[in-house]
Amino acid sequence: MGSETTGTNGQSNGSAKAPGAAGASSPYADAKRFFIGLTGEDRRWASIMTRVAVLCLAGLVASLALNFYLASQPRLVPIFFREDTSGTLTPVGQGGTITVTQSSVRAALARWIMTARSVTSDPTAQKEWQREASTLIARDSSAQASLTAYWTANPPLELGSVRRVSVAVAYVSPVIGSDRTYESEWTETWEDPSGRALGAHRYHGVFTLAFSTASRSEQAIYDNPLGMYVTSIEWTEKVN
Numbered sequence: 001m002g003s004e005t006t007g008t009n010g011q012s013n014g015s016a017k018a019p020g021a022a023g024a025s026s027p028y029a030d031a032k033r034f035f036i037g038l039t040g041e042d043r044r045w046a047s048i049m050t051r052v053a054v055l056c057l058a059g060l061v062a063s064l065a066l067n068f069y070l071a072s073q074p075r076l077v078p079i080f081f082r083e084d085t086s087g088t089l090t091p092v093g094q095g096g097t098i099t100v101t102q103s104s105v106r107a108a109l110a111r112w113i114m115t116a117r118s119v120t121s122d123p124t125a126q127k128e129w130q131r132e133a134s135t136l137i138a139r140d141s142s143a144q145a146s147l148t149a150y151w152t153a154n155p156p157l158e159l160g161s162v163r164r165v166s167v168a169v170a171y172v173s174p175v176i177g178s179d180r181t182y183e184s185e186w187t188e189t190w191e192d193p194s195g196r197a198l199g200a201h202r203y204h205g206v207f208t209l210a211f212s213t214a215s216r217s218e219q220a221i222y223d224n225p226l227g228m229y230v231t232s233i234e235w236t237e238k239v240n
Contacts, residue, residue: 040041082231086125100211100226106172108226109182109207112136116147117186119156119165121193126156135223138210138231146233164191164196181208185238205235 116133120126130151137144157163168187175181183206190198208231216227 088125088128100228102174104175104226105209105228106182108136108170109184109209109229109230110169112230113169113184113186113205114167116150117165117167117188119159119163121160121164123157123160126160130156131172132223135220136228136230138229141229141231143208143230143233145177164193165189166191167213180210181206183207203235204237204238205233207234208232 015075112133115129118129120158133147137147166189167190170185170187172184175183183204185202185204188201188203190201192198210227210229210231212227214227216224
């Protein structure tokens with residue numbers, strides 16, 4: 001009985017030492033705990049950095065989308081000119097981005113009528129007017145054919161030796177129901193080389209316009225800052 005009790009107590013004592021042994025400190029146990037803690041910290045930082053990377057990627061995608069959107073929007077660059085006494089325009093610099101307004105279109109079309117129809121005895125100025133008028137004509141359009149036919153029948157450089165024609169635009173106005181068609185009336189005053197009046201003629205014209213924001217050269221921007229192009233021309237003399 002005594003030995004059995006002793007054996008039982010001995011067994012119990014051995015069982016009681018097991019939990020203590022499991023929780024005992026040793027170099028291996030310390031290293032294991034350190035490794036587990038280090039791994040957990042790495043995982044926590046990896047999770048944080050993954051979230052940061054996802055946020056950065058989302059911001060990059062949003063930025064690229066915004067840049068693509070802004071790049072696809074039309075941009076018009078106003079150009080400032082200086083006009084000398086002979087009527088020659090010289091570009092002096094660019095302004096900021098603007099929106100094309102009806103008043104700017106009307107002004108540009110009035111200027112175009114003047115350059116297309118005026119005649120001067122100065123061949124240099126005449127060539128510049130013709131060049132300026134040509135830059136606002138849409139290529140391969142009916143307007144190009146009409147203007148070429150008009151200049152062929154009334155060659156400005158040849159007429160300049162016998163008469164001068166000054167153009168005074170009365171108005172330029174959009175045609176009701178259209179944002180691309182404008183009508184205008186103007187008076188052409190004829191003079192001989194000495195300045196003697198030869199008469200005045202009134203004209204009415206209807207013009208169809210188109211606008212392009214495609215990439216253009218620096219000189220094209222100077223010549224046509226609004227990106228406005230005349231696509232069709234109808235003009236006739238008014239008989240009183």
